[in-house]
Amino acid sequence: xxxxxxxxxxxxxxxxxxxxxxxxxxxxxxxxxxxxxxxxxxxxxxxxxxxxxxxxxxxxxxxxxxxxxxxxxxxxxxxxxxxxxxxxxxxxxxxxxxxxxxxxxxxxxxxxxxxxxxxxxxxxxxxxxxxxxxxxxxxxxxxxxxxxxxxxxxxxxxxxxxxxxxxxxxxxxxxxxxxxxxxxxxxxxxxxxxxxxxxxxxxxxxxxxxxxxxxxxxxxxxxxxxxxxxxxxxxxxxxxxxxxxxxxxxx
Amino acid sequence: xxxxxxxxxxxxxxxxxxxxxxxxxxxxxxxxxxxxxxxxxxxxxxxxxxxxxxxxxxxxxxxxxxxxxxxxxxxxxxxxxxxxxxxxxxxxxxxxxxxxxxxxxxxxxxxxxxxxxxxxxxxxxxxxxxxxxxxxxxxxxxxxxxxxxxxxxxxxxxxxxxxxxxxxxxxxxxxxxxxxxxxxxxxxxxxxxxxxxxxxxxxxxxxxxxxxxxxxxxxxxxxxxxxxxxxxxxxxxxxxxxxxxxxxxxx
DNA sequence: AGATTCTAATAACCTATGTTATAAAACCTT
DNA sequence: AAGGTTTTATAACATAGGTTATTAGAATCT
Numbered sequence: 198x199x200x201x202x203x204x205x206x207x208x209x210x211x212x213x214x215x216x217x218x219x220x221x222x223x224x225x226x227x228x229x230x231x232x233x234x235x236x237x238x239x240x241x242x243x244x245x246x247x248x249x250x251x252x253x254x255x256x257x258x259x260x261x262x263x264x265x266x267x268x269x270x271x272x273x274x275x276x277x278x279x280x281x282x283x284x285x286x287x288x289x290x291x292x293x294x295x296x297x298x299x300x301x302x303x304x305x306x307x308x309x310x311x312x313x314x315x316x317x318x319x320x321x322x323x324x325x326x327x328x329x330x331x332x333x334x335x336x337x338x339x340x341x342x343x344x345x346x347x348x349x350x351x352x353x354x355x356x357x358x359x360x361x362x363x364x365x366x367x368x369x370x371x372x373x374x375x376x377x378x379x380x381x382x383x384x385x386x387x388x389x390x391x392x393x394x395x396x397x398x399x400x401x402x403x404x405x406x407x408x409x410x411x412x413x414x415x416x417x418x419x420x421x422x423x424x425x426x427x428x429x430x431x432x433x434x435x436x437x438x439x440x441x442x443x444x445x446x447x448x
Numbered sequence: 449x450x451x452x453x454x455x456x457x458x459x460x461x462x463x464x465x466x467x468x469x470x471x472x473x474x475x476x477x478x479x480x481x482x483x484x485x486x487x488x489x490x491x492x493x494x495x496x497x498x499x500x501x502x503x504x505x506x507x508x509x510x511x512x513x514x515x516x517x518x519x520x521x522x523x524x525x526x527x528x529x530x531x532x533x534x535x536x537x538x539x540x541x542x543x544x545x546x547x548x549x550x551x552x553x554x555x556x557x558x559x560x561x562x563x564x565x566x567x568x569x570x571x572x573x574x575x576x577x578x579x580x581x582x583x584x585x586x587x588x589x590x591x592x593x594x595x596x597x598x599x600x601x602x603x604x605x606x607x608x609x610x611x612x613x614x615x616x617x618x619x620x621x622x623x624x625x626x627x628x629x630x631x632x633x634x635x636x637x638x639x640x641x642x643x644x645x646x647x648x649x650x651x652x653x654x655x656x657x658x659x660x661x662x663x664x665x666x667x668x669x670x671x672x673x674x675x676x677x678x679x680x681x682x683x684x685x686x687x688x689x690x691x692x693x694x695x696x697x698x699x
Numbered sequence: 700a701g702a703t704t705c706t707a708a709t710a711a712c713c714t715a716t717g718t719t720a721t722a723a724a725a726c727c728t729t
Numbered sequence: 730a731a732g733g734t735t736t737t738a739t740a741a742c743a744t745a746g747g748t749t750a751t752t753a754g755a756a757t758c759t
Binding site: 346347388389391392395410 | 755
Binding site: 378379380390391393394395397398410 | 705706707708709
């Protein structure tokens with residue numbers, strides 16, 4: 198497997214430059230990539246948790262089913278994201294994960310994370326940062342669910358996804374594919390799908406954005422960011438503050 | 449500083465037994481304990497983030513202020529908890545932290561965490577587990593905010609705190625002090641304080657619990673757990689799955 | 700191409716929760 | 730003990746968002 202094919206190496210490079218030996222270590226621990234189709238299940242609530250995944254192509258989401266038949270979407274995962282990190286010390290999955298589109302994932306056994314801890318401080322720091330960043334995204338979602346109305350919530354979720362996509366593809370324009378049904382928006386935002394529909398209509402009438410099937414077109418980026426109460430800080434991904442000198446042997 | 453005085457050593461022991469050398473390493477990196485009074489600020493949104501804290505006595509909470517004047521409470525911290533872990537790789541604080549009661553905290557510089565990564569795999573795993581467990585608590589809160597009504601939300605929050613307190617003090621009875629105003633409940637649950645008041649009245653009328661000032665008395669533990677949709681799994685704190693053999697030199 | 704299923708838009712109606720106001724306790728300060 | 734502040738309870742009223750139903754357009758299947 199070449200470095201280009203390794204999901205995890207590419208993702209870790211966002212955080213800090215890696216030496217050749219670190220790249221090799223990561224690649225040696227990762228299992229080969231697996232293709233999955235839309236709607237395929239990575240795992241379900243209650244399954245034994247023994248590995249995490251990196252998603253190198255396609256989208257996925259995690260969710261919890263509620264007793265009353267509803268569900269809460271917890272994360273939306275984009276290419277490059279790490280899935281299942283929070284279950285590292287847990288015996289069983291507490292949320293299910295399903296593909297939103299066709300895609301490719303690599304599985305990475307929990308035991309191998311401990312090998313990383315033993316062999317590379319830099320990689321350990323990166324794992325730790327990713328976990329912290331995921332916490333930050335969850336707290337931002339908490340604010341979104343707790344203290345914003347449907348209009349602001351929806352604007353915020355679209356804008357967050359827009360920002361995250363732009364980090365993956367800096368050439369991304371104001372119009373892009375977003376393969377999330379209104380039901381997924383509803384389950385992520387704690388709303389009904391009917392009200393999500395109303396809200397997208399309202400966002401269009403306000404000339405903020407158009408959602409047509411799975412395509413989003415942002416009409417007024419600045420104003421959208423502002424009504425969403427969005428500030429990008431929580432998406433930061435760098436280790437400069439912690440590992441200032443990049444003492445790299447082989448780049 | 450003796451082992452008994454170290455906040456962090458005591459907390460880490462919940463996760464895995466520690467060898468004498470590991471305890472010593474932790475203690476050497478931690479700064480001395482500091483006493484704080486109720487309402488004192490540990491830090492505010494926007495402050496530079498250079499250390500985390502362990503809270504060895506007293507309660508605290510973290511929050512984000514929203515532009516419209518409201519705020520979202522993100523965590524409630526109890527004795528033994530680690531505060532500020534998610535900001536490890538961030539330059540600045542994205543949430544403020546304030547004491548709810550008088551208490552004692554120990555500060556622990558971020559740089560020292562990297563020393564831990566270099567010197568103890570077991571301690572690294574524990575840090576990682578704590579971060580994962582905090583993520584789990586945040587996802588549970590997400591479900592609470594997104595998919596439960598005020599009655600269930602409030603029941604859930606009380607029950608979670610009850611469970612966490614019981615882990616600290618197994619002798620805790622069904623009646624205990626809970627130094628959270630209804631405004632704090634409101635800001636944590638995404639409700640208005642008026643509705644929190646109504647909800648506690650309703651919980652009393654349903655014979656589930658009584659809240660009198662800062663004292664909670666649980667009247668029907670089983671039914672409270674059930675209406676809250678509570679399941680304790682997300683509070684798990686053990687490393688058995690990851691570090692099975694406790695190969696301890698000096699216990 | 701026709702049948703079927705999924706997804707979305709919109710309307711009519713309902714309810715949980717927000718808002719504002721008031722007053723009583725509890726608590727804090729002097 | 731008096732006076733101020735914070736916390737809580739409750740009522741009256743307003744509204745954001747939920748629920749159910751209907752219809753239509755896309756997407757998928759045969």
